Amino acid sequence: MKIFKKPDNSKKEFYKDFVVFKEQVIKTKERFLLSESDFFPCLSDKQEVTLFDTHYIYHPAWAARIIKGYEPKEHIDISSTLHFCTILSAFTPVKFYDFRPANLILPGLTTGHADLSQLAFADNSVLSLSCMHTVEHIGLGRYGDPLDYDGDMKAINELKRVLAVDGNLLFVVPVGKPKIMFNAHRIYSFDMIMEYFSGLELKEFSLIPDDAMQKGMIINAGREHANMQKYGCGCFWFRK
Numbered sequence: 001m002k003i004f005k006k007p008d009n010s011k012k013e014f015y016k017d018f019v020v021f022k023e024q025v026i027k028t029k030e031r032f033l034l035s036e037s038d039f040f041p042c043l044s045d046k047q048e049v050t051l052f053d054t055h056y057i058y059h060p061a062w063a064a065r066i067i068k069g070y071e072p073k074e075h076i077d078i079s080s081t082l083h084f085c086t087i088l089s090a091f092t093p094v095k096f097y098d099f100r101p102a103n104l105i106l107p108g109l110t111t112g113h114a115d116l117s118q119l120a121f122a123d124n125s126v127l128s129l130s131c132m133h134t135v136e137h138i139g140l141g142r143y144g145d146p147l148d149y150d151g152d153m154k155a156i157n158e159l160k161r162v163l164a165v166d167g168n169l170l171f172v173v174p175v176g177k178p179k180i181m182f183n184a185h186r187i188y189s190f191d192m193i194m195e196y197f198s199g200l201e202l203k204e205f206s207l208i209p210d211d212a213m214q215k216g217m218i219i220n221a222g223r224e225h226a227n228m229q230k231y232g233c234g235c236f237w238f239r240k
Contacts, residue, residue: 010043054212055174055233059132060084062206062217062235063170067092070168072128076121078114078159080132080172085109099145116155117148121162124240129163131155132172133233136185152186156196163240169200175207175226175234190226193236200238208233 018036025034060083067075067088074093077085082104085096089109096102097114104111114120116131116138137143139151148154163169174187181187194202207221209232218225226234 011041014041014043051213054208055133056081056083058208058212058217059172059233059235060087062219063130063132063172064088066168066170066204066237067128067130070128072168075128075130076126078116078119078129078131079134080130084130084132099143115145116158117151119158119162123161124164124167126162127164127167129159129167130170131159132170132235133174135159135171136173136187140180140183140185142183153196160197160200160240163200163238165240167240168203169236169238169240171197171236171238173234175232176229177227187231188234190223190234193234197236197238200240202236203239204235204237206235208235 022034060081063080063084064087068091072092074095075088076095077088077097079098082096082102085094086104086106086109088094089106092108094109096104096109096111098111099113099115101113102111116135135152135155138145138155139148141147145151159169159171171193173193174185175190175193176187178189178192179187190205204219205221205226207218207225207229209215209218209225210229212233226232
């Protein structure tokens with residue numbers, strides 16, 4: 001079965017590679033079935049460097065290092081990337097909650113449903129808490145949640161309510177010029193986040209800038225760094 005009738009350059013290269021590879025098979029013991037009917041063309045992966053989403057690689061790495069530093073007995077995560085809670089659970093017991101529960105089965109990890117507008121935790125009860133690259137979506141309907149212009153503020157107030165005295169909160173949102181890019185996400189200024197979390201101590205602000213692919217993450221960044229971004233990733237470590 002021929003998949004490509006009129007190959008372009010990348011498809012021609014694919015077929016050329018296949019011919020060379022098939023010649024190698026003929027000269028050795030065939031250990032696998034090799035057929036054109038099983039083609040799975042990946043035509044854009046030949047890059048000089050490995051490309052990645054800087055936001056979603058750097059911010060979980062940042063958070064894991066902070067949590068490792070204070071070593072909580074248990075960590076609660078609300079709707080951050082699944083890569084974070086699954087890896088963190090290898091060395092810290094994690095309870096992960098999401099509006100759309102994830103059926104994850106791993107030692108050290110429990111999962112469940114949570115609505116950020118009304119968390120089912122008592123006041124001042126959570127000593128180690130994270131909510132990363134999540135609040136900017138609340139109320140925009142993208143994930144099936146109710147439309148609510150102030151949904152993000154309700155979520156932030158809930159995070160502040162449940163965080164225990166002396167507790168740590170790792171909070172991540174896009175930063176730059178404030179705007180809503182409906183229905184994907186909101187972008188916040190540094191000052192907005194500081195105002196919304198008034199009453200908490202900022203232990204660290206780090207930034208994944210627009211040019212993070214070239215420069216990496218800025219640890220202990222400043223307000224001016226955040227406000228220069230178009231779509232930066234602000235990483236806030238708060239303590240109550």
